[in-house]
Each structure stands twice: as C-alpha cells, then as structure tokens.
Amino acid sequence: MTSLHFKGRVFVENFHLGVPFHELTPVRSKGLSKKASLHDNLIVEGDNLAALKALLPTYHGKVKCIYIDPPYNTGNEGWAYNDRVNSPLMKDWLGKVVDRDDLTRHDKWCCMMLPRLKLLRELMRDDGAIFVSIDDNEMHRLRCLMDDVFGEENFIATAIWQKVYAPKSSAKYFSDDHDFVLVYARDRDTWRPKPLPRTESQDAAYRNLDDDPRGPWRPNNLAARNRYSKGVYAITCPSGRVIEGPPRGSYWRVSEERLRELDQDGRIWWGKDGNNVPAPKIFLSEVKQGRVPQTLWTWQEVGTTQDSKREVVSILDFDTSEEVFITPKPSSLVRHMLSIATDKDSIVLDSFAGSGTTAQAVLALNKEDGGNRRFVLIECEDYVDNVTAERVRRVIKGVPNVKDEALREGLGGTFSYFKLGKALRKESMLDGTKLPSYERLAAYIFFTATGEEFDASKMRPERWFIGRSRNYDVFLLYAADFEQLKDMALTMDIARKLSRGTRDKLVFAPTKYLDQEFLHRYRITFQQLPFEIYETVDRLAR
Numbered sequence: 059m060t061s062l063h064f065k066g067r068v069f070v071e072n073f074h075l076g077v078p079f080h081e082l083t084p085v086r087s088k089g090l091s092k093k094a095s096l097h098d099n100l101i102v103e104g105d106n107l108a109a110l111k112a113l114l115p116t117y118h119g120k121v122k123c124i125y126i127d128p129p130y131n132t133g134n135e136g137w138a139y140n141d142r143v144n145s146p147l148m149k150d151w152l153g154k155v156v157d158r159d160d161l162t163r164h165d166k167w168c169c170m171m172l173p174r175l176k177l178l179r180e181l182m183r184d185d186g187a188i189f190v191s192i193d194d195n196e197m198h199r200l201r202c203l204m205d206d207v208f209g210e211e212n213f214i215a216t217a218i219w220q221k222v223y224a225p226k227s228s229a230k231y232f233s234d235d236h237d238f239v240l241v242y243a244r245d246r247d248t249w250r251p252k253p254l255p256r257t258e259s260q261d262a263a264y265r266n267l268d269d270d271p272r273g274p275w276r277p278n279n280l281a282a283r284n285r286y287s288k289g290v291y292a293i294t295c296p297s298g299r300v301i302e303g304p305p306r307g308s309y310w311r312v313s314e315e316r317l318r319e320l321d322q323d324g325r326i327w328w329g330k331d332g333n334n335v336p337a338p339k340i341f342l343s344e345v346k347q348g349r350v351p352q353t354l355w356t357w358q359e360v361g362t363t364q365d366s367k368r369e370v371v372s373i374l375d376f377d378t379s380e381e382v383f384i385t386p387k388p389s390s391l392v393r394h395m396l397s398i399a400t401d402k403d404s405i406v407l408d409s410f411a412g413s414g415t416t417a418q419a420v421l422a423l424n425k426e427d428g429g430n431r432r433f434v435l436i437e438c439e440d441y442v443d444n445v446t447a448e449r450v451r452r453v454i455k456g457v458p459n460v461k462d463e464a465l466r467e468g469l470g471g472t473f474s475y476f477k478l479g480k481a482l483r484k485e486s487m488l489d490g491t492k493l494p495s496y497e498r499l500a501a502y503i504f505f506t507a508t509g510e511e512f513d514a515s516k517m518r519p520e521r522w523f524i525g526r527s528r529n530y531d532v533f534l535l536y537a538a539d540f541e542q543l544k545d546m547a548l549t550m551d552i553a554r555k556l557s558r559g560t561r562d563k564l565v566f567a568p569t570k571y572l573d574q575e576f577l578h579r580y581r582i583t584f585q586q587l588p589f590e591i592y593e594t595v596d597r598l599a600r
C-alpha cells in the first residue's frame with residue numbers, strides 16, 4: 059500500500075494508544091445546564107489529543123458526523139506541536155513554533171494530525187462520516203493521511219467550497235477562490251448521504267405545457283452519446299416530418315419499440331405543433347424527492363468567509379474594526395454538511411472548535427427540523443470561554459439585532475462545560491507504597507467504565523455503591539487494606555443484597571464466588587479489579 063513518509067512518523071504512529079485517560083472536570087458556571095453531564099452538548103477546554111482520548115469511554119463508536127477545521131499550516135498561524143512525544147531528539151524538533159522558514163513544517167503538521175485522526179476514527183459510528191476543511195498548503199498530505207487512517211476505499215468526495223463571491227483582482231498569480239472539504243466514511247458500504255432539499259429553481263424547470271394529469275414535467279433529450287445498438291432509427295413526427303436518425307455521433311436513448319410505448323402513455327413531447335424532435339417527459343412527481351449532494355458548494359448556497367466573519371462579529375458584539383482572531387467558517391457551510399450526514403438524533407464532533415460555528419449549526423438545524431442532535435466541541439486556546447462558549451451561550455439565549463429571526467429568538471438548548479483535568483494513571487495510584495483510597499479508586503473506575511462524571515457525594519461505601527450511570531448502578535468491593543482485600547469477593551449473599559431494584563449492575567471486585575447463571579439472574583455484570591491492584595498487594599505483603 060502507498061503510504062506517506064514524514065519525519066517523526068515512527069514516533070507518532072501509535073502515540074494515541076499511550077495517551078493517558080484524563081479526568082474531565084465540570085465547570086458549572088461556564089455551562090448552561092443545571093447538572094453538568096458528558097451526555098449533554100459539550101464544550102471541552104483542552105488539547106484535543108488528550109480530550110479525544112478522555113471522551114473515548116463515553117463516545118466510542120457513537121459519533122455520526124465529525125467536522126474539523128484544523129490549522130491549514132500556512133506558516134502564519136503560529137502553532138506549535140506540543141504533544142509529549144518522549145524521544146528527546148523529537149521533543150526539541152517538534153516543540154518549536156512552525157513558521158514559513160521551518161523546512162519541516164509539513165512533517166510537524168503530519169505528526170500533529172496523524173494521532174488525532176486515529177482517535178477520531180475510534181469515536182465514529184460505523185455509519186458515520188468525517189468532513190475536513192483544508193486548502194492547498196496541506197491538501198495532498200491530508201489526503202494521504204486520510205487514506206492511511208480511514209482506508210482509501212472509504213473516500214467519498216473532495217468538495218470545493220467557493221469561499222468568496224468575487225475574485226481577488228490583486229492576486230499575483232491566481233485568485234484563490236475556494237477551500238476543499240475532504241469527506242471520508244467510516245465504512246463506505248454502510249454510510250449513505252441524506253438527500254438535500256430540492257431548490258425552488260430546480261423545481262421551476264418543471265412545467266406542464268400540455269396539462270398532463272400527472273403534473274409538471276420537463277423534457278429530456280432523446281439523443282445521447284453512449285453507443286446503443288437499438289438507438290439508430292428514423293422517426294416520423296405527428297406533423298408528418300421525418301427525422302432520419304439521431305444527430306451524428308449520438309444514439310436515441312430508447313429503442314423504437316420503447317419510444318412507441320412511451321408515446322402511447324403520453325410521455326413524449328413533440329412540441330406545440332407536433333413537429334419537434336421527440337422529448338421523453340421527466341415528471342417532478344417521479345424524480346427523487348431530494349437532491350443528491352454535489353461536490354461544488356457555491357457561495358450562494360453555503361456562504362463566504364466574509365459572511366462568517368460578519369456572523370461572528372454580530373453575535374459576539376465585536377467592534378467590526380477588530381481583527382477576528384481566527385478564520386471562522388460560515389454556520390451555513392457546517393449546516394450543509396450536517397444536512398448531508400446527520401439524522402435528527404446524531405452526535406456531531408468538532409475537535410478544532412475555534413469560534414464554535416459547529417455548535418451554532420447543530421442548534422440551528424435542530425430548531426429548524428425539531429431534531430435533537432448533540433455537539434461535542436474541543437478547543438485549547440484561551441478564548442474557549444469568552445469566544446467559543448460565549449457564542450454558544452448567546453445563540454442559545456438569543457442575539458438581539460440580528461436579521462435571522464430564529465437566532466434573534468434564541469436557538470434553545472443547553473450545554474455542559476468541562477476542563478481537561480489530571481491524567482488518570484493506574485501507575486501513580488498503585489505506586490507500591492500504599493493502596494489507593496476507596497474514593498480515589500472509585501473515581502477512576504467509575505469514569506473509565508462509564509465515561510460519566512463521578513460524584514463522590516452519591517457514593518455509599520457501606521453498601522459498595524459508587525454511583526449511577528446512564529445504564530448501570532455501579533458497585534465497588536474494595537478496601538485500602540490488603541488483609542481485608544485478600545478475603546473480599548462477590549458472594550451470593552452480597553449479590554442478593556445488591557440485586558434490589560430493577561437496574562442493571564456493574565460490580566467491581568477482586569473475585570467472585572458465584573456463577574454466570576446467578577449473575578444473569580441478578581442482572582450483574584462482573585468486572586475483576588485491575589490486575590495491578592494485586593501486584594501492589596503483593597508488594598505490600600512482602
């Protein structure tokens with residue numbers, strides 16, 4: 059298989075596997091939800107590599123549509139690769155800010171992207187798709203990386219977004235009028251695009267010149283260029299005019315017999331005087347209700363870069379003269395992708411969130427079609443609160459003085475704000491000097507097993523209960539004392555006590571003394587405590 063080689067590739071190839079899980083700490087004051095939850099709309103503050111990994115327990119295989127708009131690597135963005143790659147040689151090279159003079163800036167960009175793309179793939183549903191904005195700086199390298207990570211058989215399209223409505227006449231060579239959007243499916247055989255709503259201008263091409271009871275139609279061309287063995291014959295029009303055959307180099311697209319059948323069914327238009335080349339009618343009622351997505355996305359349909367700046371400025375009350383710090387995308391562009399690639403209850407992820415355009419697009423589409431899509435946004439820069447989250451707070455509540463009525467009213471919805479917390483490392487918990495406290499182990503286990511926020515106040519250690527997740531009541535049989543721990547097991551007696559209530563139970567314990575049949579009867583899923591616990595117990599006992 060063809061594969062892209064770049065400096066540093068060997069160091070980052072499997073880097074995503076070693077990234078530790080981090081806690082996600084709720085910051086209630088910054089969200090718009092009564093109770094912060096990882097199952098709400100989300101804004102996560104932090105680097106997206108660690109954040110994507112932290113989201114894995116909750117969102118593995120659940121994301122229907124990913125949109126990312128990573129740095130284009132123009133040499134002017136001032137980004138620095140800051141993943142903790144351990145090789146000292148690599149650290150020195152990778153850590154420097156990437157500018158135009160950096161001859162290895164493309165290698166660094168690939169080092170940054172590869173592990174993130176791998177994690178993004180893990181998060182996708184089998185019928186999911188990913189859309190990536192890019193321009194000519196990295197387009198060809200991105201295409202190779204995407205082929206590597208998603209498989210070239212899952213390539214769907216390269217869409218061209220016409221991002222300006224007028225050419226830049228001051229351009230030295232060519233006016234740069236478009237960006238690309240690369241589209242890949244997680245599995246091309248499973249993914250299908252949604253048809254887009256038909257436009258008024260498309261429907262206007264259908265008329266009913268002969269009052270056909272089947273409704274409006276448009277004439278099709280009878281001649282086609284594809285060779286067709288039954289497609290050469292003379293036709294006599296109702297007026298008596300004889301057409302000797304199709305135009306040179308073309309063929310009638312139906313046989314003589316089929317043309318007669320269509321005519322008998324009133325499906326052929328011969329013109330008002332019955333003298334035209336016959337045209338098969340295409341009825342509006344018989345064409346697909348929607349429109350197939352196209353690879354050319356015009357500014358009229360999805361907006362321009364100017365529209366997007368105006369949009370952000372009007373929502374965030376920026377002074378128009380103020381430089382809009384990032385290059386936002388129009389929310390109509392992201393909405394276009396959502397229309398192609400989401401259902402009403404889909405989860406949408408954007409791990410390079412910038413000004414939060416994706417959140418607005420999700421909420422706007424929900425408001426329009428009564429959907430319940432959810433967004434997950436990740437942003438690492440300082441402006442994550444006063445720009446990314448602030449935009450979302452404002453569009454939810456309503457933005458006065460904007461033209462768009464829905465936006466003025468407020469798009470509605472909630473979101474929870476999380477900050478990337480400490481790394482959860484079993485090694486540091488089980489460092490051999492003492493066993494972790496009940497609460498510390500409970501927090502680690504609850505989070506890594508359910509992906510949900512651990513709330514210590516809900517814990518009832520006297521009955522082993524450590525919390526309730528969306529799907530389970532979770533229990534932990536454990537004590538930070540190795541003498542007690544040695545004798546601890548899930549027994550029939552304990553199983554009976556835990557089995558009160560109708561919910562499924564997830565039980566962590568050193569071992570169990572009952573078989574599968576009883577576990578099933580008591581709706582218990584048994585999980586053995588991490589092996590490292592015993593190593594620590596052994597060390598302490600020595």
Ligand SMILES: C[S@@+](CC[C@H](N)C(=O)[O-])C[C@H]1O[C@@H](n2cnc3c(N)ncnc32)[C@H](O)[C@@H]1O
Pocket residue numbers: 104105106107127128129130384385386387388409410411412413414415416436437438439
């Ligand atoms: C081109 S902007 C995205 C703009 C966005 N589509 C919008 O419409 O506002 C790229 C964003 O990705 C963020 N970013 C870059 N590297 C990141 C990382 N490692 N983790 C999280 N965010 C990152 C940058 O801070 C920047 O805000």
